[in-house]
Amino acid sequence: MADELSGRKVAILATDGVEQVELEGPRDAIERAGGQVEVVSPHAGEIQAMNGDIDKGDRFPVDREVARVSVTDYDALVLPGGTINPDQLRRDGTAVSFVRDFVNAGKPVGAICHGPWTLVEADVVKGRQLTSFPSIRTDIRNAGGEVTDQQVVVDGNLITSRNPDDLPVFQDAVIKAVASS
Numbered sequence: 124m125a126d127e128l129s130g131r132k133v134a135i136l137a138t139d140g141v142e143q144v145e146l147e148g149p150r151d152a153i154e155r156a157g158g159q160v161e162v163v164s165p166h167a168g169e170i171q172a173m174n175g176d177i178d179k180g181d182r183f184p185v186d187r188e189v190a191r192v193s194v195t196d197y198d199a200l201v202l203p204g205g206t207i208n209p210d211q212l213r214r215d216g217t218a219v220s221f222v223r224d225f226v227n228a229g230k231p232v233g234a235i236c237h238g239p240w241t242l243v244e245a246d247v248v249k250g251r252q253l254t255s256f257p258s259i260r261t262d263i264r265n266a267g268g269e270v271t272d273q274q275v276v277v278d279g280n281l282i283t284s285r286n287p288d289d290l291p292v293f294q295d296a297v298i299k300a301v302a303s304s
Contacts, residue, residue, distance in 0.1 A: 127302050128158030134197040136189065136218060136241075138164045140207025143172035143180035144287045145235050149201045152294035158301065161186035161197075165215045176206045190217050199301045200225045204236025204256065204286075213244035223247055226280065231300035233282040235293050239263060242281070252276055253283040280304075 133153050137146055150160045164170050164185040172180035202209065202222065212218045223245035225232050234242055239255040240262065242248050249267030254276040263270050274289040275282065275296045282300055284293035 125155065126157040127298060128153060128156040131158040131198045131301055132196065133158050133160050133199045133201060133301065134163045134192065135160060135201045135203065136163050136212065136221065137170055137183075137203055137208055138166070138211050138215075138218075139171045140176070140205050140211060141170060141172050141183075141203050142176070142205030142208065142236060142287065143174055144290065145203035145205065145238075146172060146183065148287075148290040149203065149233065149235075149294050149297060152298060153201075153301070156298050156302075158198075158298075163187050163189050163192055163221075165189050165212070165218055173205055173207065189215070189221050192221070194221070194224045194228050194230065197225075197230070198304060199231040199233070199297065201297060202232065202234040202238035202241055204234075204238045206237050209237045209240040212241045219245050229280050231280050231282060231297065231304050233284075233293065233297040233300070235284040235289070236286050239283055242283075243268075247281075251281055252278040253281065254285050255283060256286055 169182040226247040
């Protein structure tokens with residue numbers, strides 16, 4: 124439905140090293156559903172996307188710096204992966220606080236691939252069921268989360284997915300959560 128998310132605003136929190144398809148896929152799906160998307164990052168300017176963590180992809184303009192936004196500015200949050208992107212985000216206290224505040228506010232938060240690393244750092248996975256890229260599942264378990272190997276896992280306001288192959292199912296779950304919130 125083209126207007127399913129009309130009037131809804133979604134933040135995609137990303138920085139240099141973001142997996143390009145995991146930024147573009149959700150952004151495009153949300154916009155097709157009528158939502159507005161802003162790329163939020165720890166720094167202004169542009170971020171460098173990657174393909175498979177190895178090859179440089181496109182550069183994307185940053186709409187707003189995370190230090191200048193609030194959870195109240197958005198209806199939902201998407202955390203794309205790539206290895207480099209969430210590793211940098213989890214070292215940025217403002218980004219981590221933004222994620223924690225989103226989860227605690229009960230608003231939909233979608234995280235794919237390595238994106239849940241930021242959820243771990245925000246200390247919001249304890250007692251929650253998630254999925255992720257296989258290499259960070261131990262981190263999720265060590266933080267008190269329960270890992271399930273499925274295309275998408277929805278636990279309350281958390282929507283998680285494993286990898287780019289799961290993008291269509293992930294995007295549908297995020298749109299459904301935003302539309303019903």
